[in-house]
Amino acid sequence: MNTETLVKKLEKEISNFQPDVDVTEYGIVQAIGDGIARVSGLSQCKASEMIEFQNGTIGVALNLEEDTVGIIVLGDYLSVKEGDTAKRTGKILSIPVGDAIIGRVVNPLAKAIDGKGDIATDTEQLIERVAPGVMTREPVSVPMQTGIKVIDALVPVGRGQRELIIGDRQTGKTALAIDTIINQKGQNMKCVYVAIGQKKSKVMRVVQKLEEAGAMDYTTVVLAGASDPSSLQYIAPYAGVAIAEYFLDKGEDVLVIYDDLTKHAAAYREISLLLRRPPGREAYPGDVFYLHSRLLERACRLNNENGGGSITALPVIETQGGDVSAYIPTNVISITDGQIFLEAGLFNKGIRPAINVGLSVSRVGGSAQAKAMKKTAGPMKLGLAQYRELESFAQFGSDLDPQTKKTLDHGAKSVELLKQKQYSPIIMSKQVASIYALNNGLLDSVKKEEVQKWEEGFYSFLDASKSSLLDGIASGWTDDVQSELQQAIKEFNDTFNA
Amino acid sequence: MVDSRTLARTVLELATKPDADERIKKFIEYLEKNNLRGLLPQVIAHVERITKQSAESNVLRIRSKFELSEADIQHIQTLTGAESAHIEQHIDESVIGGFSATYKGFLYDGSLDNQLTQFKNVLTK
Numbered sequence: 102m103n104t105e106t107l108v109k110k111l112e113k114e115i116s117n118f119q120p121d122v123d124v125t126e127y128g129i130v131q132a133i134g135d136g137i138a139r140v141s142g143l144s145q146c147k148a149s150e151m152i153e154f155q156n157g158t159i160g161v162a163l164n165l166e167e168d169t170v171g172i173i174v175l176g177d178y179l180s181v182k183e184g185d186t187a188k189r190t191g192k193i194l195s196i197p198v199g200d201a202i203i204g205r206v207v208n209p210l211a212k213a214i215d216g217k218g219d220i221a222t223d224t225e226q227l228i229e230r231v232a233p234g235v236m237t238r239e240p241v242s243v244p245m246q247t248g249i250k251v252i253d254a255l256v257p258v259g260r261g262q263r264e265l266i267i268g269d270r271q272t273g274k275t276a277l278a279i280d281t282i283i284n285q286k287g288q289n290m291k292c293v294y295v296a297i298g299q300k301k302s303k304v305m306r307v308v309q310k311l312e313e314a315g316a317m318d319y320t321t322v323v324l325a326g327a328s329d330p331s332s333l334q335y336i337a338p339y340a341g342v343a344i345a346e347y348f349l350d351k352g353e354d355v356l357v358i359y360d361d362l363t364k365h366a367a368a369y370r371e372i373s374l375l376l377r378r379p380p381g382r383e384a385y386p387g388d389v390f391y392l393h394s395r396l397l398e399r400a401c402r403l404n405n406e407n408g409g410g411s412i413t414a415l416p417v418i419e420t421q422g423g424d425v426s427a428y429i430p431t432n433v434i435s436i437t438d439g440q441i442f443l444e445a446g447l448f449n450k451g452i453r454p455a456i457n458v459g460l461s462v463s464r465v466g467g468s469a470q471a472k473a474m475k476k477t478a479g480p481m482k483l484g485l486a487q488y489r490e491l492e493s494f495a496q497f498g499s500d501l502d503p504q505t506k507k508t509l510d511h512g513a514k515s516v517e518l519l520k521q522k523q524y525s526p527i528i529m530s531k532q533v534a535s536i537y538a539l540n541n542g543l544l545d546s547v548k549k550e551e552v553q554k555w556e557e558g559f560y561s562f563l564d565a566s567k568s569s570l571l572d573g574i575a576s577g578w579t580d581d582v583q584s585e586l587q588q589a590i591k592e593f594n595d596t597f598n599a
Numbered sequence: 600m601v602d603s604r605t606l607a608r609t610v611l612e613l614a615t616k617p618d619a620d621e622r623i624k625k626f627i628e629y630l631e632k633n634n635l636r637g638l639l640p641q642v643i644a645h646v647e648r649i650t651k652q653s654a655e656s657n658v659l660r661i662r663s664k665f666e667l668s669e670a671d672i673q674h675i676q677t678l679t680g681a682e683s684a685h686i687e688q689h690i691d692e693s694v695i696g697g698f699s700a701t702y703k704g705f706l707y708d709g710s711l712d713n714q715l716t717q718f719k720n721v722l723t724k
């Protein structure tokens with residue numbers, strides 16, 4: 102477009118432009134403190150409506166009272182003063198979203214905070230949206246491969262499922278979540294990682310790791326750090342799911358990780374107390390269950406008439422001293438479709454990921470598991486249960502019968518095989534191959550200490566000479582595939598033992 | 600349980616009736632009968648606040664860079680529906696052009712700044 106055309110277009114726009122007087126309802130800030138403003142006036146204000154303060158800061162109306170409106174300030178509340186005006190915007194809290202948000206680190210208002218410039222967005226998405234109804238949904242039937250053997254084999258997660266990651270601090274909860282994101286590469290899945298109340302340095306390390314693994318190509322990070330106001334921490338998971346819903350509406354599959362909801366509940370408690378809502382158990386407000394249930398209900402798998410997309414949710418909960426019976430953990434356990442329980446004791450013993458297989462469950466993931474994995478993982482689950490039972494008794498006596506010794510040896514090898522390094526997800530067919538070897542006694546000749554070495558070698562062997570077999574395992578679990586796999590394991594064992 | 604705010608609103612409503620004295624007397628009797636006389640100081644405080652608020656709400660405050668003519672003010676009064684309101688005019692250097700007015704909790708922004716924002720929105724849409 103040349104200058105002349107541009108000038109003509111501008112002239113046309115100016116001549117067509119009819120300025121209008123803007124009419125907005127306004128109120129006066131009566132009190133402000135700790136990120137909460139009380140504003141008089143605004144008699145027509147709606148719940149969750151965005152309010153603009155005199156200095157341009159945005160707030161959200163949470164408490165609609167007789168004379169005042171309780172507003173949480175989303176951002177710099179220190180420059181909002183008593184006596185300032187606060188205008189209604191008429192808009193319910195929403196964030197700008199678009200395809201360009203992928204690969205970016207944003208705050209809960211979807212503003213870029215990664216220094217890579219503004220994000221070009223094409224639509225606005227409501228932060229609070231009613232979860233899809235029953236008739237628009239479909240049962241979970243497609244697996245969401247995490248690339249972590251112990252999860253994919255024993256606690257499988259399906260697309261559209263809500264699986265809780267729960268455990269004490271420093272047990273590897275975030276590591277599990279990050280590994281899962283890394284494994285989504287090439288699996289046609291968008292990822293949203295929501296960091297709530299975390300140290301920004303820790304989140305930046307996570308982003309760096311995701312960039313190194315090439316996972317930022319399909320991931321958005323929503324960050325409400327520990328230094329951000331609790332109002333931003335409160336809306337962060339809703340902003341995350343709003344971004345996910347943008348892609349869901351386009352029929353895509355999305356994985357959302359909320360890291361973590363314990364801090365989210367604490368932020369909401371802070372806001373509620375400042376808003377003078379009545380405190381309940383542990384000073385949490387009465388609607389703290391609804392806080393998380395309405396968030397996690399938005400995870401779904403839609404039927405084909407409604408686009409066929411899905412939102413898989415992996416909320417994270419931090420426990421204190423392994424106590425899963427505390428208020429927030431029990432709430433979230435009851436909302437989700439299962440939990441992955443991480444134990445500090447296992448972590449310290451060197452069993453990583455430190456997943457307690459006995460306490461971890463997946464209520465719907467089984468139906469989404471690939472046939473090969475389902476058939477292979479079944480016996481392993483049983484073997485591990487027997488091992489756990491015998492393990493404690495074995496500590497007291499040395500005279501054990503051969504059958505018990507065999508069970509213990511098999512169990513110990515299972516535990517060894519399920520160990521996995523961080524940032525090294527494994528494809529499903531390789532997982533099946535190694536578990537098949539264990540179940541069928543093909544690891545009997547391998548010492549417990551050498552299981553991991555065997556595993557590494559076996560995967561390299563499969564990559565180098567049996568890639569068609571891996572494809573075969575992924576596409577079906579026929580007798581031919583099984584006998585070919587058995588043959589391959591024997592072939593590898595010969596070289597390994599030699 | 601009836602609260603002081605509701606009582607204040609009731610008494611203001613009663614004061615608008617033709618036989619206001621009689622009704623307010625009955626209101627006091629009601630308070631005594633129901634052991635609510637102790638709420639009277641709070642009721643009076645609410646009455647004062649509500650009266651002040653309603654008096655303030657009938658003021659049309661206009662901000663502009665220069666003093667406006669009678670015709671301009673009348674035009675703004677018609678625009679805002681504040682024909683019978685008390686007018687307060689403020690000279691505000693930050694308003695580059697046009698005006699901004701407040702009346703009964705609504706902000707009428709006819710400033711140049713707002714018009715430029717509107718034009719920007721048209722161009723960038």
